Amino acid sequence: MTIKSGDSELRIVDILVGEVWICGGQSNMAWTMRGSTNADIEISAANFPEIRFLKLPNVASPREQDDFPLGKPTDWIGKWQKAVAPEVQNCSAVAYYFARRLHRQLKVPVGIIENSWGGTMAQHWCNKNTLKQIPEMAEDIKKFDEKYQAWIDGGKEEGAQKRLAKDLADWEKKSAEAKAKGEKEPRKPNANQYKNPGDGRQPAGMFNGSLLPIANTTIKGILFYQGENNSFGTSWKPFYRTFPAVISDWRKAFKDPEIPFGIVQIAGWSNRRSMQYDMNHHCNVVREIQMDTWLNTTNTGLIATYDTNSNGSIHPGHKLPVGERSARWALSEVYKIKRFGSNDPLEWKGPLFREAKFESGKAFVTFEEGTDRGLRLDQDVDVGFVLAGKDKIFHHAKARITQSKKDKRPQVEIWCDEVKEPVAVRYAFSNLPIGGLMNAREIPAYPFRSDNWPMTPHQSTGSYIRRVK
Incomplete structure (x- = not known):
């Protein structure tokens, strides 16, 4: 493209037209290919010149901004890069795998604007006028x-x-x-x-300094991976208001109330095995609020990731499944791609809890239609299920896949010798969840609980009460 003005001429080359997505959040979105699992072979094998990525500089401001400060000409931050070796090593791993699947399926160029900042909380990505309406802020x-x-x-x-x-x-x-x-x-x-x-990090700071300068960009959608820092201390308290506000404020900034918004549910973390069963941890609060935000906000998706952590780190290296599952959501819901050889929608959800019934000392859990096809326990391992009676004390339970007598659909039958009359069941509801419940596409079931009992997260004052279901 050539732009002329009088005697001046500007020539721009290597221009692509395609699908542009913003990938935002905190450090797990910022986590590069260089630090992810299989980096040694994925980086060298990357050869997708029609996938471009742009890492935005981390800019915060107490006031609304409309531009970024210029960086060094040699700095890769703030400059479009190609998804080829060795450049791709600097690309967000989640964003790369997400874009790669879109590119392969859609066969068009894909551009990723990575707008993430490690250690940020939801309130950092909201409009300050919105935050002023939230008492906890x-x-x-x-x-x-x-x-x-x-x-x-x-x-x-x-x-x-x-x-x-x-x-x-x-x-x-x-x-x-x-x-x-x-x-x-x-x-x-x-x-x-x-x-x-x-x-630095501040209420509305990243919204002002990192988001508003790109608000005039035409984008297809947003993928957002954030929540870990809202699981520390008492930072969970405003999350039920600030996290949904991120979606509404970003949509207002882009002047599109229905822009697709993918929510990546936070993974588990801890190298303490006891934390695998810690149901009062803040991570449960964050995941549940992310779930409720998805269920109560149109044109959004929720991507489960709790099964991607194999080393206990808050930064799981397994980013491939996160990117692939996110792409499934986008391809199905945004691009309306159908399953191969069928006119049915592409499956992207894991089994989604519908209801639990308690009969004859057991719990019978069913899932939303369309998410339970081929419901199974990976290698028949029934970990992750717990039951409680009226005393509200949970015990590890056994589980198996059976068939509902009512509609012949698959269900999970759960029992426990220590709980003769169960009234509540939970699954993968802990800081570092474990569980093998999945559907035919091997997409993991979303963590769930049948109760709405108040929880008192550690290091906190007051209890968390689920506000919507």
Whole structure:
């Protein structure tokens, strides 16, 4: 393409027209091919020049922005790259596998705009006006505003550097005195504490600085992988409002109330085996809110990932299944692709809990029609199921696939010797879930619980109460 103005001429080459998706969230979306499972063969084998990816710079701002600061000309961040070796090593692994499947199926160029920032929470990706309407966010907004104003009143960057220099000089003096006396030396001032708070993680900061500058871009849809940092401490408390707000605020920013929005449900993490059965952990709260957001928000999808973690890390290396499952959702719901050799929709959901009935000391669980085809337990291993009686104490249970007498559809029959009269059943409902329940496409069942009992997450004040079902 050539653009002329008077005697000036600008020529742009290597232009593609295709499908553009935004892949956003936090570190599991930012996780590159370089750090993912099978990187040694996937990177060298990548040869998809019609898949392009653009990693946006991490920019936060207390005020709405319409552009990004320019980076170095040699920096790959902020510059379109091709999904070929070795460039692809810098691409988000989830985004790459997602785009690769779309490209293979649709046979058109695919562009990925990766807009993720490790350690961010849902409230960082919302409009500040939205956050002001959420009571649980009032204190966080107040603290940031006061900290940012203090930095401005203190002389901004120049004032901060002067304070740091003075504090370092004082520290050196006190450190020398303590050392001479054989006493413990004081902690050295951390230079990060003197930086502009407006450049870091903050309420609405990433929405202002990282999303709004691209809001005029024409995109097909959004894939969002975030929630881990809302599972720490008490950060789960506003999540039931802030996570749905991410979807509505992004849709408003792009001026499209129905833009497809894929939700990647967070994986499990912990190297402590006991956490596999910890049902009061914040991760359960986050996953359940992600589930409820999906069920109550049009044109969205939910991708289960709890089975992708084999090493207990908060950053599972197995990104291929995440990208492939996400692509299944997009191909089925957004592009209306049918199953090969059939006019039926492409399957993308795992078994989705419908109801639980309790009879003769057992629980009988059925799933939404269309998600239970070929329902089975992987290698007949019945782990992940727990039952509780009226005492609300859960015990590990046995399970098998049977057939409903009513409609002849598959169901899971669950029982436990310790619970003679069960009233509640849960599956894969823990910090680090384990379970092998899946359908014919080997898509894992979504974690579920039949009860709505309040939970008190660790390190928290107050209980989590499910607000929608």
